[in-house]
Each structure stands twice: as C-alpha cells, then as structure tokens.
Amino acid sequence: MSRDLPPEEFRVLAHELADWMADYLAGVGALPVSPAVRPGDVRRALPAQPPEVAESLEDVLADFRDIIVPGLTHWNHPGFFGYYAITGSAPGILGEMLAAALNVNAMVWHSSPAATELEEVTTDWLRQLLGLPAEFDGVINDTASSSSLYALAAARDAAFPDAHEKGLFGQSTGRVYASDQAHSSIEKGVLTLGFGQDGYRAIPSDAEFRMRPDALHAAIEADIAAGVRPVAIVATLGTTSSSSIDPVSEIAEVAREFGVWLHVDAAYAGPAAIVPELRPLLAGWQQADSIVVNPHKWLFTPVDCSVLYCRRPERLVRAFSIVPEYLSAPHEPDGESGRNLMDYGVSLGRRFRSLKLWFVLRAFGREGIIERLRAHVAMAKEFTTWIDDSAQWHRVAPTPLSTVAFRFVTAGADAHELDRANLRIVERVNRSGEVLLTHTQLDGHIALRLSIGNLRTTPAHVERAWQLLREAAEGEMASRER
Numbered sequence: 439m440s441r442d443l444p445p446e447e448f449r450v451l452a453h454e455l456a457d458w459m460a461d462y463l464a465g466v467g468a469l470p471v472s473p474a475v476r477p478g479d480v481r482r483a484l485p486a487q488p489p490e491v492a493e494s495l496e497d498v499l500a501d502f503r504d505i506i507v508p509g510l511t512h513w514n515h516p517g518f519f520g521y522y523a524i525t526g527s528a529p530g531i532l533g534e535m536l537a538a539a540l541n542v543n544a545m546v547w548h549s550s551p552a553a554t555e556l557e558e559v560t561t562d563w564l565r566q567l568l569g570l571p572a573e574f575d576g577v578i579n580d581t582a583s584s585s586s587l588y589a590l591a592a593a594r595d596a597a598f599p600d601a602h603e604k605g606l607f608g609q610s611t612g613r614v615y616a617s618d619q620a621h622s623s624i625e626k627g628v629l630t631l632g633f634g635q636d637g638y639r640a641i642p643s644d645a646e647f648r649m650r651p652d653a654l655h656a657a658i659e660a661d662i663a664a665g666v667r668p669v670a671i672v673a674t675l676g677t678t679s680s681s682s683i684d685p686v687s688e689i690a691e692v693a694r695e696f697g698v699w700l701h702v703d704a705a706y707a708g709p710a711a712i713v714p715e716l717r718p719l720l721a722g723w724q725q726a727d728s729i730v731v732n733p734h735k736w737l738f739t740p741v742d743c744s745v746l747y748c749r750r751p752e753r754l755v756r757a758f759s760i761v762p763e764y765l766s767a768p769h770e771p772d773g774e775s776g777r778n779l780m781d782y783g784v785s786l787g788r789r790f791r792s793l794k795l796w797f798v799l800r801a802f803g804r805e806g807i808i809e810r811l812r813a814h815v816a817m818a819k820e821f822t823t824w825i826d827d828s829a830q831w832h833r834v835a836p837t838p839l840s841t842v843a844f845r846f847v848t849a850g851a852d853a854h855e856l857d858r859a860n861l862r863i864v865e866r867v868n869r870s871g872e873v874l875l876t877h878t879q880l881d882g883h884i885a886l887r888l889s890i891g892n893l894r895t896t897p898a899h900v901e902r903a904w905q906l907l908r909e910a911a912e913g914e915m916a917s918r919e920r
C-alpha cells in the first residue's frame with residue numbers, strides 16, 4: 439500500500455491544478471498586480487497551529503485560492519514593471535513541475551547522472567547563445583547572489599593561496615572593487631567571505647552611472663602601495679538602479695595590468711547578448727574570469743535559476759571541494775568520472791534546475807528568444823520617447839535595454855519636494871492595481887523605474903502605465919497650485 443496520495447487521486451488533482459495554472463496565466467492580467475493586504479493579514483487568516491489530522495487537498499486548494507493568491511504580488515502579471523520584470527513562462531513551468539515529480543538530487547554525478555549532464559548541456563547551449571568562448575564552463579545556482587559569492591570565493595583563493603588551508607586570519611587585507619552602482623549582493627559576498635566592509639571599495643561612476651576605470655586604477659594602485667591585496671574587480675553590465683553598463687573592456691585592461699580576478703555581474707542584462715544588435719553593448723565581457731547571468735530574470739525561466747560561468751572552473755572546485763567518503767564515487771571500471779556539482783558551491787543538494795531552462799530554450803529557440811527580447815526593448819524605447827517629449831518628465835539615465843529610469847519634474851519645486859512628489863506618484867500609480875513600478879535613488883534623488891520583462895506585456899500595458907503616471911503627475915501639479 440502506498441502511503442502517499444493514491445495515484446488516481448493525484449491524477450485528478452494534478453489535472454485540476456493544470457486547469458488552474460492555465461486559467462491563471464490567461465487571466466492574471468485582470469488581477470490586482472499588487473495585493474490589498476497589510477502586514478500580518480495573511481498570517482492572521484491562517485491557523486496558527488498545524489493540522490492534527492489529515493485535511494483534504496480540496497480544502498488546501500480553496501485556501502490557496504482564497505487566502506494565498508489574493509495576498510501575492512503577481513510577478514507574472516503583464517503590468518508588472520517593478521524591480522526587474524520577469525516571466526515564469528509556460529515551458530519553464532512545465533519543466534519545474536517535472537523537476538518536482540522526479541525529485542532528484544544532483545549532488546554528485548552518480549546521484550543523478552542525467553541531471554548533472556543536462557546542466558552541462560543547457561549551460562553550454564546558453565553560453566553559445568550568449569556568444570561566449572568555449573572556455574567558459576557553466577553551473578546553475580539558485581541566485582546571482584550565490585553565483586557572485588562563489589566567484590569571489592574562487593578569486594579569494596587565487597589572491598590568497600593559503601586561505602583555503604589557513605583562512606584569512608593573519609593575512610594582509612584584501613579588497614574587492616565594484617562601482618557605486620553595483621548590486622548589494624557583491625558587498626554581501628565580501629562580508630560573507632570574511633573581508634569585512636573594509637574589504638569592499640565602491641568606485642565612483644560617471645554621469646551615466648558607469649564605473650570610472652581611471653578611479654578604479656587609482657584605487658588599486660593606492661591599495662597596493664599601502665599593502666592591501668586586490669582580490670577581485672566586479673563589473674556590472676546592467677546595474678539595478680539604471681541598467682547602466684560598466685565599460686568592461688577598459689576595466690578588463692586594469693584587471694590584466696594588476697593581475698586581478700574580473701567578475702562580471704550581468705544577472706539581468708546578460709540575455710541581451712543573444713540579440714545580435716544588442717550584443718555589442720556587452721563587448722569585452724568575454725575577458726572576464728567569471729560571469730553571472732540569471733535565466734530567471736530576462737530569460738523566461740521560473741525562479742530560481744542563475745548561471746555562473748567560470749573560465750577556470752578548477753578554481754571554483756579548489757575553493758569548495760571537500761569530499762567525504764560517503765559521497766566519493768564508486769570506482770568506475772574505465773577510470774572515467776562525471777562532474778560532481780557539489781564541488782562548485784556551498785550547497786550539497788542540487789535541484790534539477792536545468793530541466794526548466796532546457797524546456798525554455800527548446801520551446802522558444804534562438805529566433806524566438808531574440809524576437810521576444812526585441813519586443814521588450816522596443817516597448818521600453820517607445821516609453822522613453824514619451825518621457826523625452828514631455829516637459830514634466832525627465833529621463834535620469836540612458837536606456838540601453840528594457841528598463842527606463844525617469845522622474846517627474848516641475849518648475850519651482852526644490853529637489854526635496856520633487857523626491858516626495860515622485861514617491862507619491864509611484865504609490866498612487868501602484869494603488870491602481872493595474873501596474874506596478876518601483877523606485878530607486880540616482881544622483882542622490884528619487885527616480886522611478888519601469889522595467890519590461892514579461893512575455894504577456896503588450897504596448898497597451900505600457901501605455902496604461904504612462905497614462906496612470908501622467909494622471910498622478912497632474913494631481914501633483916494641481917495640489918501645488920492650490
């Protein structure tokens with residue numbers, strides 16, 4: 439007797455869920471993109487104690503529909519323009535469902551050979567789509583935060599060859615350099631690796647929010663003179679606030695001159711390299727030692743899926759490999775062995791993440807991906823023309839890809855008033871429930887961001903966002919006149 443759900447019951451529920459998912463994807467645009475809940479609402483609606491006896495899954499599903507779904511921010515909504523907009527595409531969802539059913543764990547090759555090898559195949563396919571050289575070897579992690587941490591760990595071992603055995607105590611100080619626009623995950627990685635906040639140096643960026651190579655050069659020179667050891671330079675291609683693109687070729691020259699590891703954070707912008715006319719934006723990134731690209735961002739793969747490419751994967755393995763006997767491979771008669779993914783990062787267990795990426799790459803193909811990314815860029819470009827043609831709005835940064843940074847401006851208001859006005863505008867727009875935008879700080883002031891990355895977003899959704907923004911701005915101007 440099976441102690442799991444009887445197969446026939448599972449089949450019925452799985453069909454029901456398949457219907458629910460298809461309806462959700464078809465109708466998500468009609469739901470409020472962000473929920474009308476306050477902190478604690480969802481929690482209070484659920485029992486504080488676990489169930490003593492079995493409950494019917496139909497009851498669980500009812501609560502899922504009535505309590506959980508209304509408490510969600512719908513990232514799969516076509517009006518989702520916040521953070522970096524993403525898509526859990528239908529092919530990706532199907533791959534994810536199968537991964538759950540299989541429940542394999544690709545810790546080592548023999549714990550799930552096909553999962554390990556499909557990860558090798560899909561990351562190499564993606565490498566080819568991105569136009570990166572064959573030396574780059576990919577592994578899949580949960581997030582870019584993990585991928586960058588692992589890259590920095592490899593860089594640390596390269597800079598401090600004794601660190602693997604002895605740790606960092608008693609060593610001279612190390613430093614990691616990234617622009618003042620870099621993602622917070624880089625500094626977090628530096629902290630996690632034990633360099634402390636002193637081990638992180640934010641390099642100033644220029645008027646278009648790109649790292650200044652001259653300032654980087656000067657900072658490294660000064661550090662070396664003071665006995666501080668450079669560990670890694672992190673160039674960001676597609677920064678989080680403005681999607682600015684660091685001059686990676688010039689940064690690579692600095693890295694070469696001082697023999698420092700170059701890590702490229704292209705978590706969002708990386709997939710742009712698949713599109714021929716956008717690839718030049720990333721030119722030079724192939725000189726990096728490591729690169730992170732998130733298929734769960736702008737490549738239609740459900741969260742989580744982050745690919746870390748390393749030019750010398752043995753460096754990663756050196757940083758992380760400890761093999762206890764219970765995990766060592768049975769001796770293969772022919773002496774050949776497969777890859778053990780546990781050696782490429784902190785976690786032992788590995789979800790079968792390549793399956794959903796494989797589904798996405800096959801279901802869309804290079805041509806389909808290019809066409810979809812182009813549509814996002816075209817919608818963002820159109821939005822920038824509206825901003826640029828309007829006296830009340832100002833574009834804060836160039837728009838190389840599908841993310842626009844802009845702000846409301848009006849004569850006679852000081853910068854502080856404008857900050858508050860922009861925050862009120864984004865809040866009012868978001869309260870509509872039709873679209874979701876987020877804000878950031880650029881040049882010390884509030885800027886709004888519109889990020890396009892959802893497959894269901896159409897020009898009509900972007901037009902609606904623009905209309906809501908203008909209405910909110912008119913409200914601001916009317917209240918100033920009173």
Ligand SMILES: *Cc1c(COP(=O)(O)O)cnc(C)c1O
Pocket residue numbers: 522580581582583584621623674675676677678703704705706732744
């Ligand atoms: C989103 C983003 C990250 C963080 O990604 P996670 O996968 O959520 O850790 C890091 N860097 C950049 C440039 C990003 O856009």
